[in-house]
Amino acid sequence: ETGVTQTPRHLVMGMTNKKSLKCEQHLGHNAMYWYKQSAKKPLELMFVYSLEERVENNSVPSRFSPECPNSSHLFLHLHTLQPEDSALYLCASSLQPGTRNNEQFFGPGTRLTVL
Amino acid sequence: TQLLEQSPQFLSIQEGENLTVYCNSSSVFSSLQWYRQEPGEGPVLLVTVVTGGEVKKLKRLTFQFGDARKDSSLHITAAQPGDTGLYLCAGARLTGGGNKLTFGTGTQLKVEL
Numbered sequence: 001e002t003g004v005t006q007t008p009r010h011l012v013m014g015m016t017n018k019k020s021l022k023c024e025q026h027l028g029h030n031a032m033y034w035y036k037q038s039a040k041k042p043l044e045l046m047f048v049y050s051l052e053e054r055v056e057n058n059s060v061p062s063r064f065s066p067e068c069p070n071s072s073h074l075f076l077h078l079h080t081l082q083p084e085d086s087a088l089y090l091c092a093s094s095l096q097p098g099t100r101n102n103e104q105f106f107g108p109g110t111r112l113t114v115l
Numbered sequence: 116t117q118l119l120e121q122s123p124q125f126l127s128i129q130e131g132e133n134l135t136v137y138c139n140s141s142s143v144f145s146s147l148q149w150y151r152q153e154p155g156e157g158p159v160l161l162v163t164v165v166t167g168g169e170v171k172k173l174k175r176l177t178f179q180f181g182d183a184r185k186d187s188s189l190h191i192t193a194a195q196p197g198d199t200g201l202y203l204c205a206g207a208r209l210t211g212g213g214n215k216l217t218f219g220t221g222t223q224l225k226v227e228l
Contacts, residue, residue, distance in 0.1 A: 002159065042119070043158075043203070043218040056215075090157050102207050102216055103148060106157030 023091030119219035138204035
């Protein structure tokens, strides 16, 4: 138990569906992250939020839309996804992005399959 | 884009054997972290090394940061089946947006009885 929870753990959706992934951290951290983990690829950073403001968007297609209503919650809204978007989506949190070591604590991930 | 190459990519060994995993880059990092990820779970932080040449031990795991802070190694002594998992190194580098982590390509370790 890392103090970061994600729901749902598994999601299967069609290309025309709209769904949302949820992440919650109970660590009192100020920064939250979305990563994509695909087979045979390094973890890809998608978005970074610091104190509820988006500070990084790594050229992610607009069919992925993040939302951070407060420092404990992070959402990833999905719409009109493609089969190649199937992956494990990981949420992480850290004290804040600017800390020297930026140690990140990960949730268990959402396994997404796009049909 | 800085790349962190890990080797080997896959490793299957018997219980009791020793092994070393390497993490190499051409970039300098302010610190380097090692994570282990088990199937169906997210990565879990094992250790952070900060100073060039630093060595940290965590039971049977020994982590070393290269003198130039460009590379790192993880040595496991007398591996156990519970050590099975995906080992990820991640280098931290200060950028305009704060301290950014770049993850390595991963080493999948399987320890068999």
